[in-house]
Amino acid sequence: VEIEEAATGTAYVTAAKGVNSIVVVPASNSHLKPAHVAEAEKIFATADLILIQLEIPMEVVEFTAQLAKKYNKKLGVYASPARHLSPLVLEQAAFIVAKSSELSIIFGDQPREDILGMYANRLFVRDDTNSTTYYNGGEMKYYRNDHDSVLHKMGMGDAFTAGFAIAWCHGNSIDDCVKFGNDVSLKVTENRGSQRGLPYLKDVLPD
16 A cells, blocks of 8 residues: 555664663554555455554454454454454454553453453463463463573564464464464564564474
């Protein structure tokens, strides 16, 4: 989508004592409309998964969820930047990836364990140590994968979500999807730069 009346959206990363903060300038992202998504509606019929983030207006997120429902397609949500999710999006989402520190923004002021319990095998909570927590319907599960030589933490959530989604689309178990997502996320920490750090599939698959 090309929009002439606004510049490309940008995000600026500030770092202090190992803690990153992101300053987002939505620019053209805020001009995206449901009509733009409707122009690509035919793609929904052939998609394996609709994966969405929250840098765009919520009316577009909800319209995308409606199209996913119309075509009986699974919807994956990386809830970043954190915003409150509507019942429509929560109902339609096959999985949601969220940051531990932002659960109250997304789901309201409830205990973390209660939120996880409501979305068994659908909500995956991440933190800066490259760990993922989720409820599998019987118990809380925790998977951590990190190392000492962390150069960069930006893009870890994006990488986890992409890795999880790929494994999920290939019919892997939830445990294996989480492990693969963490492996992909770990690769990001080996290089500086959100884009440069993202690995190719061959970089994370065993020889």
